[in-house]
Amino acid sequence: MKRIVVGIDFSDNSINALEHAILIAKKANMSVTLVWVDHIDYSKEIFNIDPTHRLDAVAKRFNELLKNYEGCCNNIDFVVRKGKVYSEICDVANELKAYMIVAGTHGLSGFEEFWSGSNANRIVSASKVPVLTIRGGVDISQNLDRIVLPLNSTKVTREKIPIVAELAGYFNSEVHILGLQTSGHADIRYRIKAYAAQAEDYFKERNIKYVSVFIDSEQITDDTLKYAKKIKANMIAIMTEQETTTANLWMGPYASQMVNHSPFPVLSVTPKSAII
16 A cells, blocks of 8 residues: 655644645545654754653654544554654655655745755655655645646656646646746757647546646746746646756755745655666
8 A cells, every 4th residue: 555654743834744645645545654753953842851751752742643633544653763854754755665755844045045954855855755845834625626737848857747647636636737948949949848748648648637838937936836826726746856047056956946935835756867
């Protein structure tokens, strides 16, 4: 049975992420595994108690969570690990051959995002499986009614199409294929339209609803978010490696920008060529 791994620190953000994971697990008949990582600087404000009793407190909180969400999906269990938060969560996902990881994030802004790598960003960078990151405050009751699928001129941009189609099938979603035209060169523009046509064929074969839109873009993060806001999207699906524009060079890696700034859940997929 497929399994979703959720990083938990018992904050509101991580509980919000858990509830998104449960929503997907319920629709797709999957199980959920919660992961808490014991780290020297971790959860100080949450566990302001004698360190010798911390693991007992963690077990108690997990048992309360499992009781609260009992029957919400096929099965929920938990794992406690020790080490670096992002690497332990990714290791658990690899060991369980997870379908995806779900993680909450506070997001970052300004100079902070250049000097402070959040655990959510580190999970996205290190994970071999898709990672769904969710900013605090996102309404957990939302279905995946509309998923934005940005496409660019890179070959790997199409690798996220199968998981988007699978999720869209579970939720009867409408997929918005967003062709990001970052160049005036005819061959590049043609390639993006060809990739979009391939996505359309893939969705047609699986009876997935879709809409195709093409926009000229210099800053692909901003333009993707503007479009997502316009259609009131419920998710944006991206590749962790993305086409680079001049504007994006100054803004930092595309996946980090999306994780840090998107008010919508972001599904980040690592290209097969980057998985060792």
